[in-house]
Amino acid sequence: MNALEEQLREALAQRAALSSVDPDAWDKTVRRSRRRLRLSLPAWLPAGLVIPAAAAAAVVAVVLAAISLTGGTRAAAPADNATTPPPPGTPRQVTDVLRAHPAVTAIVSAKLGGTRVYAWFSDPGHDYGCSVLLGTRASSGGFACGRWPSGPSAPDTGLVNTGRAGRQVTAVTVRLNDGRSAPAAVLSGRGFPFGVWFADIPQGYRAVLTFRDAAGQQVAQLTDNLQVQPGASIPDSGGITVNGWTAYLTGGKVLWHGPGDGAIVPLPWTVTHKPLLVLYQETTTLNYAIGYAPADVARLVLRMPDGHEYGGPTVQGWPGSGVRLWVNARLPYGGLAKNTLVISYNAAGKVIAQQTVAALLGG
Amino acid sequence: MEDVSDRRTAPPHAGAVLVSGLFRDRYPEMVRLADLLGADDPEDIAQEAFARLIRKAGSLRDPASAIGYVRSTVCNLVRNRHRHLRVVRLRTPRAHDEVSSEHAVMVREDHRELLAALAALPARRREAIVLRYWLDLPEREIAAAMGVSPGTVKSHVSRGLDALGGALEGKL
Numbered sequence: 018m019n020a021l022e023e024q025l026r027e028a029l030a031q032r033a034a035l036s037s038v039d040p041d042a043w044d045k046t047v048r049r050s051r052r053r054l055r056l057s058l059p060a061w062l063p064a065g066l067v068i069p070a071a072a073a074a075a076v077v078a079v080v081l082a083a084i085s086l087t088g089g090t091r092a093a094a095p096a097d098n099a100t101t102p103p104p105p106g107t108p109r110q111v112t113d114v115l116r117a118h119p120a121v122t123a124i125v126s127a128k129l130g131g132t133r134v135y136a137w138f139s140d141p142g143h144d145y146g147c148s149v150l151l152g153t154r155a156s157s158g159g160f161a162c163g164r165w166p167s168g169p170s171a172p173d174t175g176l177v178n179t180g181r182a183g184r185q186v187t188a189v190t191v192r193l194n195d196g197r198s199a200p201a202a203v204l205s206g207r208g209f210p211f212g213v214w215f216a217d218i219p220q221g222y223r224a225v226l227t228f229r230d231a232a233g234q235q236v237a238q239l240t241d242n243l244q245v246q247p248g249a250s251i252p253d254s255g256g257i258t259v260n261g262w263t264a265y266l267t268g269g270k271v272l273w274h275g276p277g278d279g280a281i282v283p284l285p286w287t288v289t290h291k292p293l294l295v296l297y298q299e300t301t302t303l304n305y306a307i308g309y310a311p312a313d314v315a316r317l318v319l320r321m322p323d324g325h326e327y328g329g330p331t332v333q334g335w336p337g338s339g340v341r342l343w344v345n346a347r348l349p350y351g352g353l354a355k356n357t358l359v360i361s362y363n364a365a366g367k368v369i370a371q372q373t374v375a376a377l378l379g380g
Numbered sequence: 381m382e383d384v385s386d387r388r389t390a391p392p393h394a395g396a397v398l399v400s401g402l403f404r405d406r407y408p409e410m411v412r413l414a415d416l417l418g419a420d421d422p423e424d425i426a427q428e429a430f431a432r433l434i435r436k437a438g439s440l441r442d443p444a445s446a447i448g449y450v451r452s453t454v455c456n457l458v459r460n461r462h463r464h465l466r467v468v469r470l471r472t473p474r475a476h477d478e479v480s481s482e483h484a485v486m487v488r489e490d491h492r493e494l495l496a497a498l499a500a501l502p503a504r505r506r507e508a509i510v511l512r513y514w515l516d517l518p519e520r521e522i523a524a525a526m527g528v529s530p531g532t533v534k535s536h537v538s539r540g541l542d543a544l545g546g547a548l549e550g551k552l
Contacts, residue, residue, distance in 0.1 A: 028491035
């Protein structure tokens with residue numbers, strides 16, 4: 018065995034040792050096998066119509082920006098794990114997604130202008146659900162499955178946005194900056210842990226989303242500059258967007274909401290004299306370093322052990338918070354070595370602090 | 381808004397009983413395999429592979445072949461998932477994403493480049509390398525897991541090693 022093979026064995030063994038295992042994995046696996054059995058044999062489905070799960074990938078992607086308004090109490094999850102089969106006539110794009118992400122709640126649907134929206138939850142206890150959009154516009158077809166995020170982030174105009182609605186919310190309206198309205202709806206059904214809203218905001222427009230209760234009273238409002246008006250129960254602060262991520266100060270943590278699928282990365286909220294950051298690994302090719310730094314840090318740079326530097330300016334945090342926010346994307350695969358240097362510069366370009374990742378993580 | 385669904389009850393299921401022992405012994409290994417093959421949610425892949433085994437348990441002629449079936453399913457699912465991600469760029473949030481930074485700093489510096497080079501290999505070569513050098517499988521079993529011939533495995537391993545060597549030239 019040569020040196021490369023030896024090192025390969027060591028590297029693979031070390032990397033493999035980092036994997037963790039969910040203690041509930043067996044229960045989940047058994048549940049999953051039951052769901053698939055149910056869904057794989059719907060009586061109304063002709064055998065020739067069964068499409069491999071991979072075919073679901075053929076639908077056009079849609080980005081469901083993660084705006085949310087939460088509040089009220091969570092509905093109880095269904096008492097058993099019975100799945101909800103799609104009724105006859107359900108479009109193939111929806112049944113494809115249902116096979117991979119079976120519904121245990123109602124499957125609800127609504128018209129949103131020229132777009133038909135379907136929504137359901139696969140695991141309401143963990144807020145895990147799916148939405149499928151069948152549209153006529155290029156930007157409004159596709160599906161997304163995942164956890165509906167617990168905090169808001171940027172409405173991305175030109176796409177169908179979605180988010181949570183408080184239980185008191187029964188309607189949403191969208192007003193564009195030219196005074197026109199845009200299609201929007203609040204959907205809920207049996208077993209839903211909360212209502213979900215959708216809004217189809219045309220490209221190039223700014224929008225104000227107004228949420229109302231059954232009596233027609235305004236409950237909350239969202240604008241595309243991310244300010245959550247009084248009435249929404251969380252977060253405690255408005256959101257601040259940096260490089261596609263949006264930070265909220267809530268519940269003693271800074272919650273970072275990722276672009277696209279609403280990934281959430283929490284950081285403890287403690288104002289210290291050193292930067293605090295975390296690496297979020299989206300894929301093997303897309304990694305984000307995310308964090309915040311003291312108020313006098315205008316620029317933060319990561320210097321890798323091989324000398325490469327990745328950095329960028331910080332962004333003003335919440336008024337009075339004493340912090341500045343920072344996100345850097347496209348770091349190399351593998352994360353941050355302990356001896357990576359985190360270098361803080363002030364507005365004059367002078368180095369004011371230099372610490373290793375190990376020191377910052379307390380290691 | 382309309383409720384387009386109705387509701388039925390899931391059928392009872394006996395296959396799970398047959399698979400539970402194998403799951404207990406080999407589930408962590410399959411999670412790690414999926415992880416090393418670049419799955420964005422290795423547990424999801426491993427659970428799906430065992431779920432499929434549960435459904436198939438009654439028709440397995442040789443119980444000893446079960447782990448081979450699961451291993452092969454993991455490889456297929458990861459490959460399909462990569463194709464899927466390329467099209468829809470969709471990712472499911474996971475709880476353990478939150479600790480990825482701790483994981484990252486635990487990987488030895490001199491292994492990072494090697495793992496990065498491995499991640500950049502074509503999927504088939506990466507599979508062959510991982511099955512060979514992590515699971516220590518003989519070529520025959522690698523071939524079964526990948527659904528190719530032993531000769532093709534040999535070729536993938538050889539070309540994969542060449543590519544890794546080339547990528548790391550002067551760094552090891």
